[in-house]
Amino acid sequence: MISQQPAPHVPEPVRMSAGLLAFVAVMVAPAIIATAIVTTAWAVSDEVYAAERVAASTGGPPPVAAWKSAVVGICPIH
């Protein structure tokens, strides 16, 4: 019996180039970076705020890495 299924579609081959990679980076990177900032801020915010409370009571610098404070500072919902 002859199959009535449509013939398999042959997709266009993707030609890799530096321009294509740069374009993909421009299109994809913002969403990935934004997601990474919010997710990381969510993961470390409790630690940062606890460290800030300790620092406020002892008078010293917060015992937490600067990048953690920075990420939490960037994210408006944390």
Place this chain on the structure above:
Amino acid sequence: MLKNFTARFGVALQYPEFRWLWMANASSQAASWALIVTRGFLIYHQSGSSFYVGLSTFAAMGPMLVVPPIIGVLADRMDRRRILSMAYLLDIAQSLALMILAATGLIEVWMIIALSFVNGVSRATQLPTSQALAASLVPRERLLNALSLNASTQHGSRLIGPGIVTPILAVGGAPAAFGVAVILYVIALWQARSMSPQPPQPATGRGFIEDFFSGLAYVYDRPVMRLMLVILVAHCGLTMAFESLLPGFAHNRLGAGEAGFGWLMMGVGSGAFIASIFVSGLNTHRGRGTALIITGLLSGLGQVMLSLTTSLAVGVFAAAIMGGAQAGFMTMGQAVTQSIATNEYRGRIASINSFSLGGMMALMNLFNGSIADTFGAQELLLIYGLTFAAIVALTILPVTGRQVYGRRAIPEAQLA
């Protein structure tokens, strides 16, 4: 007179399949804003915390950065009408759950936030699917009209959704307001089911990531579409990521506090609604191109005007110009990309629109929020506005730019 108005501004509605899609969109968008208002009211009523209200909104927006690439590929493989119907079914289920939980008094803040996320996943599914579907339901010359009418439902629903639900919330409480959302989603599902099934595309044999990447490569190989998307990304980053700047600007520059922020946002919303109707009346490639240049320039210069004023009234006027120009520019830009794309890539093109543009807006909002205290909201609005106006002016010069802005015909090879 009404007939003339419809013939010019609602010409795509003459196609029954598109009319059903448009009504499904209008109902679901109104439902979604009804949910935003009711969830916000209920969360604030239960917790007294604006933070949780913001978290609920974020839970509903967050999926926009993750879901579209997956849905874009699916929309190019499956029946788009079926995907849309499944999204509406999910929304009926989550708003029904909210209604029952609110009516029985069992509802808690975490439940509302969790269901906001479900609503966000569904919305992130609906937007690219419906854009791809709209493009396949009308001829290419009606595409701008169809996408503009779709955009007008997005902007109009910000007024209509809360307008319907607010008095019901006051009289019948949250369960009744969630009930309205259920009814609106049922209407959306009914309209979506009225459309004919859209035959799925032949299988490519590729994986998900490879298929999404091939969509990006498809755009890259078409210079007009590529330039349009890069300009749209710049537009989102420079002129549309203003939410984190406006509260500080309204307070410090206009001396108008939170009420001033609300007025500015109303200006942006009303301008966007009017512009989306105006744009739907553009029928020619050249007319659309001219409007693209004007709205692009006004999008930047409206922001410059806003940054320079100290008067709330002028600020609201500038915000309306800015909002109108932004909405018009985005709608026409997306129409350019969809009018070039072939049907087998439209789902991915729509998802790239959502994913890349939404991603840039989210990133720039985070960035602006973190540097606004150092550099000042007014200065950032001014610099970004001028930069984008300059980008529009410069991109008119090359041949590809003239094709984007309708000064030259798009080569046939790029339409294949």
